[in-house]
Amino acid sequence: MNFIHLLSSEAVQIITIHCLNVSVWAAGHSKTPSSSAVYFKAWNGQIIEFGGFIEPELIKDECWITDGRWHQTQFIFQTQDPNLLPIVEVYNLPSTKSGSHYHLEVGPVCYL
Template sequence: MNFLHLLSSSATQHLTVHCLNTPVWATGPSLQPSDRAVSFKAWSGDRIQAGDVLEPTVIKDDCWIKDGHWHQTQFVFQTQDPNLLPIVDVDNLPSADPGSRFHLEVGPVCFL
């Protein structure tokens, strides 16, 4: 991994949360993170939260919809500091209430 970090000038990674009746980022259609939004841990050990330098771009966030159907929240991490990727941990995931579920789909890192 250190070799890729040394040879790269930027990096990108996609992460998708598939969710059933549980919000993970916003609590409404605004795409603004809530107080209970997930946070991330970078390869470097840094914590990434809403408002940070490596704040993810939210492509889609339908997880706030509680209608008994599966939805998605899609994050894209883009950075000029390749030492921050890959994402190694996701924190503050919602509790497993009855009738709610989620799973993560973590994409590969593209080092440029």
């Protein structure tokens, strides 16, 4: 990894959370994160969260919709510090109850 980091000037990764009747980011369609929003740990150990030094970019947030169908929340991590990627941990994932589920889709990192 260190060799790839040294050769790169930027990196991009997308993480998608597929959800059924469980919110992972916002409590409503405002796209403002709730106090129980997920946050992330970067390769170099730095925490990436809303309001932090580095923030994830929210592409789509539909997980607040609880209509019995699967939805998605997507984050893109685009940085000029390749040492941040890949994302190695997702924190504050919600507890599920009967009728609610989620799963993560962690995309590959593109080093440029």
